[in-house]
Amino acid sequence: MAATAGRLGRRRPLALALDEWNMRHLEPAAWPLPEPAPDGGVAPRDLPAAGAPGEPAAPPGRLRVNRWSPRTAADALFYAGVFHAMQRLAGHAVPVGMANTVNLINANGLFAVRPGGLVRSATYYVWDLLQNHTGPVALPVAVRGPQAQQAVRQGVLAGPDGAPLTRQEAVPYLDAAATRSEDGRRLHLSVINRHRRRPLTASLVLNGRSAALPQRAGALALGADVGDVLAANTIDAPQRVATRDLGEVALEGGAYRFPAHSLTVLTFRLEA
Numbered sequence: 320m321a322a323t324a325g326r327l328g329r330r331r332p333l334a335l336a337l338d339e340w341n342m343r344h345l346e347p348a349a350w351p352l353p354e355p356a357p358d359g360g361v362a363p364r365d366l367p368a369a370g371a372p373g374e375p376a377a378p379p380g381r382l383r384v385n386r387w388s389p390r391t392a393a394d395a396l397f398y399a400g401v402f403h404a405m406q407r408l409a410g411h412a413v414p415v416g417m418a419n420t421v422n423l424i425n426a427n428g429l430f431a432v433r434p435g436g437l438v439r440s441a442t443y444y445v446w447d448l449l450q451n452h453t454g455p456v457a458l459p460v461a462v463r464g465p466q467a468q469q470a471v472r473q474g475v476l477a478g479p480d481g482a483p484l485t486r487q488e489a490v491p492y493l494d495a496a497a498t499r500s501e502d503g504r505r506l507h508l509s510v511i512n513r514h515r516r517r518p519l520t521a522s523l524v525l526n527g528r529s530a531a532l533p534q535r536a537g538a539l540a541l542g543a544d545v546g547d548v549l550a551a552n553t554i555d556a557p558q559r560v561a562t563r564d565l566g567e568v569a570l571e572g573g574a575y576r577f578p579a580h581s582l583t584v585l586t587f588r589l590e591a
Contacts, residue, residue: 321412334416337405341421342397342442343475344388345483348381353388358553359431359438360389380481386426389551390440392542392560392580398445399511399541399582403496406449406509409457420446431554438552441560444541445582448562452539452584453507454498460508464493464521493519493577499589506532506587512577515548520576523585529573536585538565543578 324332346353356362405415420442422428429443470485478484494511512519525531540563542548552559568575568585577583 332413334414335408337415337418339421340401340418341427342390342394344385344427345382346385346388348383353385355387355425355433357433357435358555359433360551360553361385361387382477382481382483384427388427389431389553390427390429390442391549391551392441392545393548395441395445395541395560396511396513396580396582398442399449399509400494402445402449403494403509403511406453406457406496406498407460410459431552433554436554438554438557439561441541441550441552444560444562448539448541448582448584449509452586453496453509454500454505456499456501458497458499458506460495460497462491462493462495462521464491464519466491493521504589506589508536508585508587510575510577510583510585512579512581512583514579516579518576518578520574522572522574523570524573532570532573533587533589534570534573535567536570536587538568538586539563539584540565540578541582543581543583545580548580 320335321332350366351364353364354362401418405418408414420429424430424432429440429446431438431440466489468487469490471488471490473484473486476484490513492512492514494513496509498507498509499505500507506525508523510521522529523532542560544563545560550559552561575583575585
């Protein structure tokens with residue numbers, strides 16, 4: 320797009336629009352159709368019994384999207400990763416200028432609405448954290464740390480057996496984006512720890528020096544106190560997966576311990 324804009328004499332290329340992005344919950348099309356439950360999730364239904372431990376999984380066959388499946392803590396981390404990618408692209412020649420999630424209400428949206436009430440999904444809190452608790456100026460950020468080889472789904476494409484097409488890729492456990500306020504007085508560091516069980520301690524460095532960062536920061540966390548990454552909010556338990564204000568936290572030797580399967584936003588106050 321940047322090259323085309325240059326050939327046409329445009330000084331500013333068009334920005335990218337990312338439309339209807341979300342996390343799909345796929346299930347076998349042979350299962351009974353899902354129905355909405357009064358609590359904001361999926362109503363109970365008769366599903367095939369799981370195979371014995373160690374038994375190879377049967378080919379899934381044709382799949383469909385369960386549009387009543389609630390958003391989970393794991394979905395929240397996926398959402399946060401998309402926000403991070405867009406923030407990191409802000410300084411590129413062709414940035415993301417607009418990005419809309421697929422739905423706001425029901426159908427895998429940010430809110431589950433039922434006759435008995437409304438519940439904010441786990442992903443709602445990601446939008447709140449990364450829109451209202453980070454800065455408008457994106458900064459370059461680099462992460463060095465452990466990775467894992469994972470089968471990464473390639474969009475909605477499926478193979479002959481009906482299973483989603485995947486590709487083996489190295490996926491880092493830690494993912495980060497950095498922003499600052501317009502006046503430069505606040506630095507926001509947003510960090511995802513994707514590891515399912517293990518907290519990870521990272522040294523935080525600003526301009527090549529760990530001492531350049533204040534050793535205290537305000538902290539907001541999502542998912543750190545959730546035992547099951549597939550946990551979701553319900554009308555009866557609306558805060559199961561929600562933002563927790565940890566107050567002011569201290570860095571230990573310039574490092575911070577990021578809890579397993581969590582999103583943490585650290586806000587540092589910088590000298591003018």
